[in-house]
Amino acid sequence: MTSDLPQVVRTVSELRATIAAYRRQGKTIGLVPTMGNLHEGHVSLTRIAHNHADIVCTTIFVNPTQFGPGEDLDAYPRTFEEDRAKLRDAGVELIFAPNVEEMYRPDASTTVSVGGLTTALCGSDRPTHFSGVATIVTKLLMQSLPDVAVFGEKDFQQLQVIRRLVRDLDIPVTILGGAICREENGLAMSSRNRYLTAEQRETAAILSKTLGDIAKHALTGAPLAPMLREGQEKLLEAGFDKVDYLEIRHEEDLSPCKELDKARPARLFAAAHLGRARLIDNCPVVNP
Numbered sequence: 001m002t003s004d005l006p007q008v009v010r011t012v013s014e015l016r017a018t019i020a021a022y023r024r025q026g027k028t029i030g031l032v033p034t035m036g037n038l039h040e041g042h043v044s045l046t047r048i049a050h051n052h053a054d055i056v057c058t059t060i061f062v063n064p065t066q067f068g069p070g071e072d073l074d075a076y077p078r079t080f081e082e083d084r085a086k087l088r089d090a091g092v093e094l095i096f097a098p099n100v101e102e103m104y105r106p107d108a109s110t111t112v113s114v115g116g117l118t119t120a121l122c123g124s125d126r127p128t129h130f131s132g133v134a135t136i137v138t139k140l141l142m143q144s145l146p147d148v149a150v151f152g153e154k155d156f157q158q159l160q161v162i163r164r165l166v167r168d169l170d171i172p173v174t175i176l177g178g179a180i181c182r183e184e185n186g187l188a189m190s191s192r193n194r195y196l197t198a199e200q201r202e203t204a205a206i207l208s209k210t211l212g213d214i215a216k217h218a219l220t221g222a223p224l225a226p227m228l229r230e231g232q233e234k235l236l237e238a239g240f241d242k243v244d245y246l247e248i249r250h251e252e253d254l255s256p257c258k259e260l261d262k263a264r265p266a267r268l269f270a271a272a273h274l275g276r277a278r279l280i281d282n283c284p285v286v287n288p
Contacts, residue, residue, distance in 0.1 A: 006058070006084065006092045012143050015096050019057070019144055027054040031146035031173075033137060036060040037077040037191040038086050041181035045150040046090045048178050052148045057094040058087055059140055064100060065111075066132030072276075077191060096144070103139065112138045114161050114168075117254050121157050121269055122280065125244055133158055134165050141171050148174045152181075154188050156267060156282045160254060180281075182208065188281045195276040203239040204274055210234055211268050211283045214246075218260060218268075218285050224248055225258075235272055244271040244278075248285060260285065 009015050019029055030053030032045045042058075049056040060083055067073040080097065087095060111131050117123075118130035141149060151159045156177075163175050181189045185205035196204055214231050218224060232243045248257045251265040260266055266285040271278060 008095045029146040030056045031149040032058045035062045038083045041189040045178045049150045060097045063136045111135045150176045153177045154180045206238045215285045240272045242273040246270045
């Protein structure tokens with residue numbers, strides 16, 4: 001690895017020219033979109049990309065269109081130099097770090113919306129969020145035209161939305177999911193974890209434990225609804241300020257799952273507020 005990698009480009013024209021040069025060398029391209037403030041979870045996605053492509057491009061862009069009113073757009077951590085060092089150590093060859101003006105023209109009037117998958121879970125309380133995600137991901141895919149793109153399973157609803165838009169729009173890219181990376185206490189790694197105090201981090205770990213307990217209990221054949229209600233009560237008693245949802249849904253289309261079915265993989269989803277942080281997590285429910 002040479003000391004001048006990863007190369008940093010900040011315009012779409014530079015990105016396309018750089019990728020075209022790699023293509024002329026016969027190289028395949030992997031894309032890992034991020035909003036920066038990288039942690040081991042992000043780095044693990046670059047390793048997956050390297051396993052499936054010759055060259056990895058990581059994007060760093062805090063996308064304003066996926067933030068709703070009152071959300072943390074201005075406060076969202078921006079740590080570019082730290083991120084670049086982590087990506088250099090991970091062997092990433094290319095960083096695309098545009099500004100807002102490069103990504104959104106002043107008179108832009110086109111958005112991408114994915115129906116069905118976006119109406120529940122995080123879509124219930126954040127009605128504009130997934131349109132912002134779908135639009136920026138579509139733009140990044142069309143700007144870079146990668147062979148594969150990798151997204152984390154912590155945002156499992158987002159992952160399914162992206163898979164659907166790629167299928168529906170016939171975008172020629174393979175979408176891969178990366179397993180959730182967790183801290184030692186089980187808390188799913190997230191850029192927003194830095195909002196938590198030391199005491200809140202211990203409380204936050206109860207979220208993943210609660211999901212694991214419910215997933216195991218579900219396999220006993222007990223009714224799902226009561227155990228989900230009990231799980232919400234436990235989270236509130238533990239110190240969470242609010243639980244947006246705690247639900248079991250079918251993985252493929254995120255439809256409600258009232259009972260487990262061997263033919264349809266299910267997953268347990270949760271979103272809960274703790275201090276300044278809104279934490280999301282999920283885990284598969286292994287069908288009997």
